Amino acid sequence: MINSQIMSHPVLLQGNEAMVEGALAAGCRFFAGYPITPATEISEAMSIKLPALGGTFIQMEDEIASMGAIIGASLAGVKSMTATSGPGFSLMQENLGFAVIAEVPCVIVNVMRGGPSTGLPTHVSQGDVQQARWGTHGDHPIIVLSVSDTWECFALTVKAFNLSEEFRTPVIILSDEVVAHTREKIILPNPEELEIVDRLKPTMPPEWYIPYEDTPRGVPPMGIFGDGYRYHVTGLIHDVRGFPTERPDEIVPFMERLFRKINQHFAEIQMVEEYLTADAEVLVAAYGAVARSAKRAVDDARSRGVKAGLFKLITLWPFPRRVLEPHLRQVRAVLVPELNKGQIAREVKRINQGATRVETLSRIDGRLITPDEILARLLKL
Amino acid sequence: MAEVTKLIHKYLRHEKKFPHVWCPGCGNGIVLGALIRAIDRTGFTKDEIVLVSGIGCSGRLSVYVDFNTLHTTHGRALTFATGVKLANPKLQVIVVMGDGDATAIGGNHFIHAARRNLNLTAIIINNNIYGMTGGQYSPTTPYGAISATSLYGNLEHAFSIAELAVTAGAAWVGRSTVYHATHLDQLMEQAIVKRGFAVVEVISHCHTLYGRKNKLGGPVEMMEWQKQVAVKIEKARTMTPEELEGKITIGVLTDRDLPIYTQELRRVREAARVALGEKSSQ
Ligand SMILES: Cc1ncc(C[n+]2csc(CCOP(=O)(O)OP(=O)(O)O)c2C)c(N)n1
Ligand code: SF4
Secondary structure, eight states: OOOGGGOOEEEEEEHHHHHHHHHHHHTOOEEEEOOOTTTHHHHHHHHHHTGGGTOEEEEOSSHHHHHHHHHHHHHTTOOEEEEEOHHHHHHHHHHHHHHHHTTOOEEEEEEEEEOSTTOEEEEEOOTTHHHHHHOSSSSOOOEEEEOOSHHHHHHHHHHHHHHHHHHTSEEEEEEEHHHHHOEEEEEEOOGGGSOOOOOOOOOSOGGGOOTTOOOTTSOOOOOOTTTTOOOEEESSOBOTTSOBOOOHHHHHHHHHHHHHHHHTTHHHHOOEEEESOTTOSEEEEEOTHHHHHHHHHHHHHHHTTOOEEEEEESEEESOOHHHHHHHHTTOSEEEEEESSSSHHHHHHHHHHTTSSEEEEEEOOSSSOOOHHHHHHHHHHO | OOHHHHHHHHHBOTTTSOSOSSOTTOHHHHHHHHHHHHHHHHTOOTTTEEEEEOSSTGGGGGGGBSSEEEEOOTTOHHHHHHHHHHHOTTSEEEEEEEHHIIIIITHHHHHHHHHHTOSEEEEEEEOSSBTTTTSBOOTTSOTTOOBTTBTTOOOSOOOOHHHHHHHHTOSEEEEEESSSHHHHHHHHHHHHHSSSOEEEEEEOOOIIIIIHHTTOOSHHHHHHHHHHHEEEHHHHTTSOHHHHTTOEEEEEEEEOOOOOHHHHHHHHHHHHHHHHHHHHHO
């Protein structure tokens, strides 16, 4: 994570605006989107700021087109992003799968609203957590990050670009209506203070370039359209040259590499934040805006003598199983408060394997779970 | 070496990607030939060309040629192409789509791309049917025609793709047929060098599915039909609507100079620099 101590430049921003700052700092120079509450401020700020940096903002005819456009821009060498909410996120799913299979770096922000369908456009929810994991069809790995405050909207957007470039994969950021619209002071770092990752490009003579060749890291260097490395990009399962294949001996290594390039870097990808977990007897596992209520509830529980701790998920997928497991063996119970019917609780229960008691706290009325609601449950665990 | 052999060696990924997937006699091969000849005449290098295609028999065209090639999702080729072009306006982006690809699932992208006027070339191979999925009716299947999903006759009325492009605001629109191969070469060349959104509708044939179901014969008979119904646009202008009934006009339907998106964008960037520069100095 980026160290917030070395920062220099204080600003008052809402989460959506901080994401724009993060994207620009990460080197994003292309944004395509379609207006939708509660993500629209991201498009608006991008339309004002990107052109001044020589970048491109375009409002496409829908979210399918937005997703297609950011993939195209990335293939031509420009870091790119789109932002939407539930209905638009649903429309993006097919092309999102294209970015996975063709290994095109890009960042997709979903500012969650209540759903399904048009749902609750102006109210908070965390209903898209499983969709972010499995929304596009077919077996695939995906990286999904969750933001819980304005600073994280900045810092994790930078991180999302870095991960997408490093692993040649789309990265999804799940925000929510509360985080998106809460104004907070943050200190923007100087550009030199940020770690920015750029995709590895081929350096060999073009005739030696094998675009989807396996490498120890599992991430092949990425040729850029126009740079002399002519190759074929397709959504069909392809061989190492990028050409469609139906041969089992080519399909399997390709699919295995797609997973391996993420799986063998779990330690780097799976980010969490722990608060008072060392001696905790009861644990709250939370993410997004709810994690802030949870932190307050943990403090309140401690002041009443209950040894509570917070396990805040930053990376939702791949689920940080290895970091959570030791806690499950130590605590009396885990509470998973979330703004859905238990989408992350389901995952916690799955890996728990009887180690401890897992309880859920769901809110699905478009309102944030309060510290008191969590506290009340913590006191009873 | 014969001219055609030279071009094959120069542009086809012949060592890697053949045999192709198309039926013998399919019009797609003629379109591929015309496209290669046209690109060769424009003088663009292989590195400068990005060939984007959709999904369908027509969409497979991109895999065979040695350019930067991008085989996208069904109907969305123009959206990917928009991103490529905006990210690097120096690239010559050519988009190949089928009639279903461009006007059914991708119809919305098609009209908006025409309206937006990026400097792109869109080539639509109109074979009146969904080829790849086995011959179901498409937005260009004629009224009454038989297809895998209209065995009792098609109830819907066909789009005219070129006219749709004109109305949607494309800067340049041309139409030809695979029978008129040299004419097609010329139109494609003009479309590629045209500054602005240029559309070439290619009347082609799918004898395997559409031809057989509608008893129109094989590739030879279907191309004979193309020859008979085609009327050069200059001649069509002198004909009455009755005389034009059942005919297909070929040639350049429209050629206009419109503001080009990427150039306009420079203006926006300048304005943004001024606006944000002023703000920060306040
Ligand atoms: C979203 C989606 N829906 C459906 C399909 C199945 N599909 C593949 S090609 C095709 C139609 C192709 O017809 P056309 O675009 O006219 O091209 P042709 O094959 O005739 O060249 C369809 C429906 C798909 N690939 N993706
Ligand atoms: S099915 Fe039709 S369009 Fe497809 S390759 Fe065969 S003839 Fe061509």
